[in-house]
Amino acid sequence: MNIPEEVSRVPEELKKAGFEAYLVGGCVRDVLSGRKPKDWDVTTNAQPEKIERLFANTFYENDYGTVGIVNEDISDETLKVIEVTPYRIEGKYSDKRRPDTITFAKTLEDDLKRRDFTINAIALSIEKISGETHKFSIIDPHGGSIDLTKGIIRAVGKADERFKEDALRVLRAVRIATEMKFVLDKDTEAALIADGDLLGHISAERIRDEFVKILMSDMPADGLRLAHKLGILKYILPELEEGIGIEQNKAHAFDVWEHLLKTLQHSADKKWPLHIRLAAILHDISKPETRRKNPSTGEWTFYGHDVVGARKVRVILERLKFSHEIIDKVTRLVRWHMFFSDTETITLSAVRRLATNVGPENVWDLMNVRMCDRIGTGRPKESPYRLRKYQSMIEEALRSPLTVGMLKINGTDIMSICELKPGREIGYILHALLEEVLENPELNTKEYLENRANMLAKLPIDELKKIGEKAKLAREEEDEKIVEEIRKKYWVK
Template sequence: MGKFHIHPAVLEVARIFRKHDKEVYLVGGAVRDLVRGKVAKDWDLATNAKPEEVQAMFHRVIPTGIKHGTVTILFKGLSIETTTFRTEGTYSDGRRPDTIHFTHTIEEDLSRRDFTMNALALELPEQRLVDPYNGQKDIQNRIIRCVGDAAERFYEDGLRPLRAIRFASQLLFTIEPHTLKAIGPALTITAKVSMERIRDELDKILASEQPSLAFRLMETTGMLNLLLPELQACRGVEQKGFHQFDVLDHLLLSCDAAPKDKLQVRLAALLHDIGKPVVRAQDELGIWTFYRHEEVSAKLARTIMIRLKYPNALIDQVCHLISVHMFHYDENWTDAAVRRFIVRVGESALEDLLDLRRADTWGTAGREPPANLNQDLVDRIQEVLSKDKALSIKDLAVNGEDLALLGIPRGPVMGRILKELFETVLDDPEQNTKERLSYIAEQLYKKYQ
């Protein structure tokens, strides 16, 4: 095997270890990526040097997890996580080892890893590959396989079943049968994992090329019902009209079709119809209806995202997209209707909403929509935005100070008048002059007295 491309600073760090007669190996995702022919990003090292010995070798070392043998070396712009060879004791809580023990060989250290593809080590600086569990072969065959007994690995850490599924989605690998079969019985351990760790794995799934691969594996193993029961409830909920799929398949296809670099749109695509099982009803003709499902979907999405500890700003962003996704544009919309649409959606959310609509359309028919989907609406929006515009109350030619000078008292009445002035300007932007709005405000105040 030829030499891999290792960052020069990492090789320099390795030579310093060797200068002190210590072994050092590149481990983790970097080795997996290099074997796959990809560019390594994270540089993690394993060594027989104790943490305090590592601290003595380098000027800048952060004791990130020193009681577990881990420190971070800051060297020439890199942060290199470095861990002493170790084995682990029992996992009584299904999340972290009760004890760790420093050991003497890289082979013992690799025995505690989750999957064979992650149980590779590259000795530095020579680049000798250490592969006691045939991880290289599994990588070549695109297989995810636990190190040793899958049930034991999953009972040690309840996040590992979700990590297996996430890797299958990220790398487009297959989980081998014994490992896949062990996921279901380990879900009681997965249930103990913190929501923050679950969320982080879900985010990585949502950033993959085809998140539906992971969610389908979650469904077949029972994990979807554990972590996202609201999503599982969408299975078998048939729809109407142009929809070719039940609600769950529609949501998964929509999620795949959303831009993978926009977490807010992928989440909105995944959850935008999640309220349909709740509101589904049959009309007098026996046709399924889903009236106001967007409102229920937004509420359920908020509940789910709060449970998963997402930031409030992202929750608001996603739930807003879901709440406004049911728009029906046609060429008969007036300019005033377009302005009201922009105000309701928010100028900053327009691009995301159109991305969501495209993903929604893709998920409805199961095929890519035309490139010019919604182009007429986009043109109308750009036309409105290119003009002098008043798309919020603060854009009015008058403000509260101006109304106060007219004798209008501050308070609820002034607020109502400002809202009515804004509605007037949305209908006719030509009205947005100080003189005209002052006159209208005085007439409105007389009405309210």
């Protein structure tokens, strides 16, 4: 087993001081299944104040007895804090969220039996033999290692009791099953369905955190399908279920529900970040209420679903307590996801307006949402010619243009420095200066350009005109080359 030294040293130090100490919980589950743990937890019979005395850099700021042991100067975020918690027994959960009382227990077995699922109730003992050699042994009173091998999520003891203790476990079961591609034990599933309404006691923040973990898993669509099957999706994203059975027009092979799930899944397959995955699952969220049948063609229309959807998405994300940054970004992507137009007629100025509306920093994310949307319709290609052409036009529109505006001086400066009146000479001088700067960007300083402008202003007008027009033509040719390279990149004309 590969246990980092920053982790193994913690139970080793506790054992040296005469205490018991084990790795426990999700980190053991992940290690045994060959996954990289997202955090590391240790359980011990040492009390918090005794834990703190053994380690140089700690913090203790909670009611659960958990002491954080800090590893400084380490880049791996999962190793920066190792949490150590005394064995404990928890009292009743009156609010279905947290125990009324916590009592430190005497044995590891007492601690393990309070945990949620068998695969999270496995303890791992580490014994240092010599140097970097360790001996590992598993303490598994609830059969978690067998369930881990079989791919089963099973509650510790009676599932109904576990879910009534902390209702979030209902959603956590779905999340872990999604992340690990496991199935629910029959008794656990039955209790989950019976206790699903307990999620109504859980704060939006805790539900959001589990929802995000489902979205960021490899198979988020399966997770949301499972949540729907078990009757708990209404506590996460009830608006999504409104798309079930909402047929679309001929461009779509699926109803709104299935389309959104397939769009989300493609965003996960592409490993896109959270805001794109949120936009993928929410982009058509207002199709149900905007659907109308065209009396002439008999086709369904969804006019304005992007505008209505953006407002709805903001309400949803605010309800789930997402950050202002995420809310703004996702709302913009949903609002403008219907940007697609005929690339044979659309102009670069229209593309620039789109970039302004969605934000230049978001425009490529919008294209990624569009690719996922296309796959979600049942089409085989995510990037057809029209979409690649649009990508090319965006890059053309956003690139820094080769214009005299790049220079550190302008026409007004030249008139002042060279004592010239407005006229053609100013343009000739600017184009000549731009040509020099394009050849050598280091020349783009106010001092050099002022001196060079003075020299050019003293030339006869015919010679200055020749230099200026030649420079302008060279710049236009360079511009054309850049555009040609951009179009080659996307295989478009």
